[in-house]
Amino acid sequence: MSRIRLALLVSILAIGCTATSDAPPWSPPEAPPPPPREAMYLELEQGDLETADGIMNDTWPARGFPAAKLAWPLTWTEDPYNDAFFRFMFYSLRYTEHLWFAYRATGEERYLEKLHAILRSYIANEKVRPFNRRTIDNEHATAYRVMVLTYLYVKLEKRGSLPPDVGDGLRSSLARMAEYLMDPRRFESWANHGFTQAAALLVLAHNLPELEGASTWRTTGLERLEVMRTTNIDADGVDIENSPFYHMFVLGLVTQIGAWAAEHEPSIAPRWEATKRAMIHYLAYVTYPNGRLPMLGATGTSIVANQDPLIYGPLAAIDPEFAWVWSRGEGGTPPAKRAELFPIAGLFVLRAPKAAPEQTFVTFDSGIYRTDHSHLDALSTTIYSDGAALVPDSGLYTYDRGADYDYFHGTRAHNTVVVDGKDQPEGAARPGAYGVTGNTSWATGESTLYQGVTHRRTVVIIDQGLVLVTDDLASDTPHEYAQTWHFFPGAGLSVDGLDTNVDNIKAVPILLLRQADPEGLSVAHAYGQTNPIQGWVSLAYSKKEPAHAVEYRRYGTHASFATAFVMGRRARSGTPARVRQRLDPVTGERLVTVCAEGSNATVRIRNEGTADASVGVSKGGC
Template sequence: MSQKTKWVIVRTLIDKAGSLAAAKAQFIRKRYSWRLGTWLWFGITSIHQLLNTIVSKYDRPVIDTERLRRLWSPPYPIYPRYPQLVKEDEEWHGDEDLLAAGEAIIYGGYRLHLSALPDQSTDPSEGWDNTPRFHFHTLHWLSLILDYAIRHHRREVMAWLLGILTRWLPTQLDRETNDWIWDDHITALRCIVLCQCWLRLREIDHDDSQLSKIAGMIHRHAERLTHPWFYRSDHNHGVTQAYALLIAGLVIPLWSRASQWVSLGRARLEAQMATNVTDEGIHIEHSPFYHCYVLDQFLAAVDLSAAYDTPFSTSFLERLQSMCQAVQIFIKPDGRLAAFGDTSCNSFVSPRVQQAVFEVETKLTMGNGQPGAGSSMLPSQLFPQSGYALLRTSAEQAQLAHTCLVRLSTFSTAHIHRDTLSFEYMIGDREIVVDAGGPYEYGHREREWFLSSMAHNTVVVDGLDHRIGRSAILHWTVRENEIGLGLERIEAGARIRRTFVLLPSRGLCVVDWLASDVLHRFQQRTHLAPLLSIVPQAAQNGVWHVDGESVRLAMAAHIVCDPDTCQEHQPIRVERGWRCVGNRQKQSVPVMVLEAKGAHVGFGLCIMRAADSQSPNSRPLLWHTTESGMCLTIETDDQSMTLHFDPDGSYQVFGRSPSSPHLFDSNKP
């Protein structure tokens, strides 16, 4: 064994032992003592960093030059894709004048001095916001600029970038006390970028020593990704880690363990699909955006494995197709993703996911970075395993269709918002009820509000967040005259029964029955779209008229409070809330709040599209209390309809129209 080979082994053992000890310290910090765990972590990582600095003087990648040159001769069957979190023009702004001056503007508007960075030993992202700092350390911006420089023969730019890779980056990888360097997600993404850069170098005149340094860093990243304590089996980060291992082993088979990286990466991807994607094809990480992000990586892994003749299992491919079909659940009629969990109203969906969904007969609008409205939208469906319900009326004209997506459950995974029973509602392609979404910014203090139950369209008990868990489904009804859903869950010792009734060509009713043995303060919170404005004077008649750019609504709210247990009955009011529209960007929205303090309380809310000719002083909706529950009467020009809601979560619909003068009962066949 050569001296150089021994130093490579020493480096690997130091990384393995140091990282394992640091992981144990993190466990102590989270589970037992924050102070003790922090002290141990800092001491261990400092020693690890010192040893790495010493070994760096002797460690050199062991790559046979002849073998290295032979690897360049055959064409690679496929170029590995980077799993995009944002659009590429957000990661690097593409300013050619700045680039000529040796500078670049990357995510968040931060400026980098590319020409000076290779000779620095500091982290230029210190002091940046969390999200731009994350994107900086993935180095995807470097891969984008390198592609540009190669296409346009910008040799001076290539020299700066190679200097960053081979001189600046090695000094950063030894900084174990910097949490950003070896973050589990950043490590995987940076490994993919290093593999991309290694492949790109074949297109230009390259220095074998520079190539060897990059290959050595890929080896170091891949070895860390193999360790079980570093792997996130219940997280989308684990998908990225497995995908990076697959790339490192397939695309750059320089090392003896490359085949093991391939086997381990594929096995972990298979396990992620089997464990974290339901039989209904939905990823359980609470977010339409992360469903699409994980799907993008699964698709890329399948393409890569097929090109290298190492295919995935049949069960993996079948569930992958189900994931593509499930994207239709989250696409709203305006072409954007439903803003549940850490999904904002402007969340990005990769072109590859759009193409895959198109291939399973979901019509998409291509070229704008987001899925578009399809001509054949999914009908109403219940997804109990995944925790969603889609209520959608059919209409000959798309602008008359009503769509409501409901969150049924939360799971003990990542990106948890306390948003059970929350919903979004649209009429045609117009947003009516919106969710706050997220993430706003990871690590930011305001993110805590976006995670809370107060930020969502649900019932809040004593101002507390909802627990994690499933809601019981009381009933699910799909008929020509209505679509109904009944749910039940326990929060803070109070039983909540929520009923949704979607009426074709009319609107949506949401009724909550709340019961407990002790007094609680209950709130029903409903966030309206930001472009809607409530006409205040109309509320005096019991009907709130809401005007938008292309829609007029009539809203009626009702509170039932048991006189024997009711202590306080707040008037219906409108507050200001927020929804996430991007990184550290939020938009003000009106929030309808129904509030009462008691042991037995009922809330009723109806949102109906109003006729353009309807007077603001008319009363098309009328709530009233009955001995057994509450009733809502809906009056239109040609029909009268009454809905009766019982405290057990059930409901009945009665109506009379000129074409059918006899009373009908929706609960009878």
């Protein structure tokens, strides 16, 4: 072989290797095709064979429980686990979508026959059943059922697979449900349910305009959708439920309603587009650096990039900071603001300079309790660092009232100060000042929710892996103040005097918690405690597991805490960590010195908890 031919061959091979080894640049997913008139929600067009095959054997999904084997024929009183979510999904008929999907995917008539059988059973029951708001007449389930049955009616009719008796029964049921939803008492405008209750009227009117009342349903649906858009999403672009999960869920609804409107109600589409863009910003900022949502309010374990790519993926083309979140850092740009306040929601988001999955990241709630999906968690803080939520919220366990609901919804399940062992009442904390100085980001807030008690908290990310939280509580009468901290499930924990040391699941030190001013301070530890309930976390709905919690307690008319969180390599270094505080006798400022590996810092806090607050960090003091 000549040298020229050999050189040419080597060049070709080199080019080929380069082409195959270099991954193409990341780009956001393309938007799906415009939605058909009968499918405002994309889930109606989706499904899976596994769920369909389960229903063929009368086995129905049950989130948080084993799949439920139900007797056939259905009685329409089913509630195998006494669970609100099962009732909602079953009585909305949402699972029947999978049978239609399986029929379209395989062409097997057995799926269509089962769907017909379920619809006939439902129609027969409609003629004789009593009113039951707990199950089939739940307003949210009814609205989704209108969406599902409208979709199935149109699809079956187009395919010539709608038997006359089924068609007549569905039209009768849909008309009756529309009139039920028209009742203003059935419009839950204070929660995300109202979006679907309004949308159902609009979709039904568009697809069965021959039904008596359809014109009025359309008008009412449009009016109520505007109510939802303007009252359930605040001027910051934040869903009012104080739950990152429900914000993400409502963003999905807003995105789908806007896409449907662009095709079928174009006059309202621009307003929904603007709302969608505002909501994307909050989701980009509230998401932890590992792509998970903090479990604030009614939020369980949620990974942003695992959501439906047809709905959420195209949003990455709109906002480069959301593109960073959606792509897990492969595209877009990291959120630029290291201290961000959503003032109406009252939520601060703080982050260290390092834009990576290890970045230290803090949420700090100084806002208002707004709906039942909010928790009683004023001035609560979560801390993420080194790839995990080290000091998380306890999560969502159940919607059903009882002792477990009271705990997970209540104050002692959150990282704040509990007064006299009681829950905070519903109400509002107030965000104060916030800012960034060098590597430091900080925020401060105030709460007077406990009667006669003023609580001021300041949260400072001094640097990567180093966080300071200070609390000042004052009252005219003495109280017990319990500064409460919850740790991630699987953590190893030891308490040495007042020092709390936390290891990861591999028994490697990951977090040191240190307190200033030991005089008069005591500590209590809980792990899976049942009376009173303390030391639990719920990563998934209806599932809970023990997790370590500590309560630092003081008693008196005044209590002050200064708590340092030393994380990651700083916790593993072997360098002793300590924290001291004092008041400047001249200025009255709080001076807190934090000593740890790589840190010799004094934090100066002025006018804590107020709009005039300031925080400065200087070297020295150790």
